[in-house]
Amino acid sequence: MGVTIHYRGKLKSPELIPDIVHEVEEICLSNNWSFRLINDPSEGQKVVARGDIFVSESIEPEFGFDIDEHLDKLRGITFEPHKESETVTFLFDTEGVMHSLFPDFFSKAKYPWSFVKTQYAGVETHIRIINLMRYLKKKYFSKFEIRDEGGYYPYGNEAELQERFDYLNNAMATVHDIFDNMDIDNAASPDDFINHLKNALSASFKGSRVEVIKIDPLSMMSDMMKHLNEETDPDVPKKKKNRKKKDNGDE
Secondary structure (H helix, E strand, O other): OOOEEEEEEEEOOHHHHHHHHHHHHHHHHHHOOEEEEEOOHHHOOOOOOHHHHOOOOOHHHHHOOOHHHHHOOOEEEEEEOOOOOOOEEEEEOOOOEEEOOOOOOOOOOOOOOEEEEOOOOOHHHHHHHHHHHHHHHHHHEEEEEEEEOOOOOOOOOHHHHHHHHHHHHHHHHHHHHHHHHOOHHHOOOHHHHHHHHHHHHHHHOOOOOOOOOOOOHHHHHHHHHHHHHOOOOOOOOOOOOOOOOOOOOOO
16 A cells, blocks of 8 residues: 556667666765665676565565576666665566566566566655656666556646655555554454444545455555556657557557
8 A cells, every 4th residue: 555656668679778777876976865776787686685675585485486587687777765665676588678676477568567666765756757767768768668557657637646745645644553453352253343443434534435345465566567458658648549458568
């Protein structure tokens, strides 16, 4: 839960990988942001340590991939523009296609999505990330899409961004208070606990509809990725309605 930026793209040429990595590194240094170079030949570096990228060994067998094997095929840079921000990644394969820290084993899109949650970092950090992406998009990418849950991109509506941050911050604070005041130990069953939580949320968010939905985490992630792949970049004119959409990151 929280405002997140989703992005994907492809460089104008794979030969630009050293240039974009170097420029982002310089930006990180000038802003005192923590960063890591991934498989940088000039530094003789290999894949970043597992602990540095918040990956637990326990999740790898469940999802059926090896994070080291995945990252070993990529080159780029990761950084944190705020201590409460998730990691921003610019990682590229040999064709200049951008990849996230994790393989896209859900949608298998030609241009996989990366994402960064900014909810806890705040509006200013969110804007800085978007502005950096705008700049890099124009200079280095032949294809680049952004889906901004904060509503700031593409029109720069800071008021809407602030409104969405405030709403989610208030919602999360309310849920936290509900959990603090709930007698969880005396719940007769999981269903009893869920119903109690639903009633508490309904009372707190009057006028809002509260539903209980049972989900499978893998199915939820798969559905989210499929939905993202149906989205197009707001900066790019839409194709004719009767034309079949293609997941090429350039619509």
